[in-house]
Amino acid sequence: MEIEGIITSGKGKGAYFMSQPFYKIQFEEKLNFSPFPGTLNIKISNDEIDNIHKIPEDTMTIIEGKENFGDVLLIKAVLNCEIKGAIVFPKKTTHGENILEFIAAENIKEKLGVIDGDSVKITLKC
Structure with a gap:
């Protein structure tokens, strides 16, 4: 499955959550x-x-939350046929359904040279 979208700025909360040790270990x-x-x-x-x-939710992997941090579902994906990573679906989020969050091992904007407003394509590993 391929999903197309437009890069947009977030609220900067992703870095905080991604740096939590119990999430990092599971990722x-x-x-x-x-x-x-x-x-x-x-x-x-x-x-x-x-x-x-x-x-199907059973094709997703679960990352277990801890205390006030919620569970996160993820599915492996590739961004622009170049960057391997995953789309994460936090159970607790301030984003609407129209915002996907993609994670990877590297700074994606720097690696691809993309900015807000650029189009991207995600290929899901269903």
Whole structure:
């Protein structure tokens, strides 16, 4: 499945959550990489939201939360046919359904030379 969207700025909270040791350990175990502290936010259309809803939850991996931090579902994906990573779906989030959060081992904006407003394509590993 391919999802297209537009890079958009977030609120900077992704770095805080990604740096929590209990999340980091689980991401490393389940993705075989240590995530860059932060997420790439990608705004998607309503049609793409419908596609996301079609992903069977049992194909996703769960990252367990701790105390006030919620669980996170993830699915492996590739951004622009170049960067391996995952889309994360935090159970607790301030984003609407039209914002996807992509994680990778590197700073994606620097690696790809992209900025807010640029189009990207995510290929899901369903």
